[in-house]
Amino acid sequence: MIFSDVSRWGWLALTAAVLVGCSSTPRQPAPVENRGGTARTAPPAGPALAAPVAKPMPGAENMGKPGYYTVTKGDTLTRIALDNGQSWRDLMAWNGLENANLIEVGQVLRVVPPDSLPQANGVVVQAIGPSAEAAAPVRPALPAAAAAGGSEIAFIWPTNGRLISGFDEVKNKGLDIAGQAGDPVVAAADGQVVYAGSELRGYGNLIILKHNNTYLTAYAHNRALMVKEDQKVSKGQKIAEMGNTDADRVKLHFEVRRQGKPVDPAKYLPAR
Known part of the structure; x- marks a missing residue:
């Protein structure tokens, strides 16, 4: 009876040791199956967003044309009017301006009356102003009498x-x-x-x-x-x-x- 008990407890101890040994063995990760033969890649990125298109300045379509002036840094409507022999009020009317103090660099202003351009010997020439002076025909010299x-x-x-x-x-x-x-x-x-x-x-x-x-x-x-x-x-x-x-x-x-x-x-x- 005693032997039987010892044998039984010995058997239980042996079984417990075997179980502990099995549980201490590190578990290996399951192998990853590659079904397609090639590595999977991230999906392609969507199309890049287009850069915002700059809003054209008022009158930009007239840049460089005779009778127009492109506003530069430091300009005022009064100065532009004086340099072009006009009234600042006329410039406001010809260009549809609501505020004489609100003009922007790059804005193109009409500086001669509508449907009227300065002429010399029947040839249309550039109004006074640096915006396109180089491309304009040369203005004839002041008459000697004047x-x-x-x-x-x-x-x-x-x-x-x-x-x-x-x-x-x-x-x-x-x-x-x-x-x-x-x-x-x-x-x-x-x-x-x-x-x-x-x-x-x-x-x-x-x-x-x-x-x-x-x-x-x-x-x-x-x-x-x-x-x-x-x-x-x-x-x-x-x-x-x-x-x-x-x-x-x-x-x-x-x-x-x-x-x-x-x-x-x-x-x-x-x-x-």
Whole structure:
């Protein structure tokens, strides 16, 4: 009986040892069956998203055409109008602008009246402005009579005073005339006020008169302005009082512009 119990317990111990040994054997992963003979790859990526197309600037279809100007950094509508011999209000109307202060770099603006382009000897030429000047035909030289005395318009001196700085195409686009604060500034010829304000940097309180489709005159650094935009003025009429706004001294800066391009006023004014 004792032997039987020992034998039984011995058998149980042997069985337990065998089971423990089996459970301690590391389990091997099941083999992966390759049914197709080639490794599986990730599905191809979908088509790449197209880059957003840049919205064309207003008037881009007219870039480089005669009579149009492409806005560059630092431009203002007043400056563009002055450089092209036009009123900023006309530029607003011709280009459907709602706010004169909202123009964008790259925007193309009409700078001549609709259905009208400057002509010389019957050949259409580029309006003044750097956007496509190189591609335009060369503008004929100013007629000798006009260059000598400005016979197209008989200008008068806009103020009495000593000439302190002459015309220079790079450094000074007009004449600087000395005087005392409050000295009268008069219209150099009959015309219409196309600008009266101080938004154009470097000019202070400024008046611009349009005399015809060819000539503008500009009167800068005034202490006070005596006329308003769209007002018609007569030759010799007082339009401002001399001052030193945006200038280093009291003076009048006077410009004559022919089709927007600054020209030497001394060639258009009577000799003193």
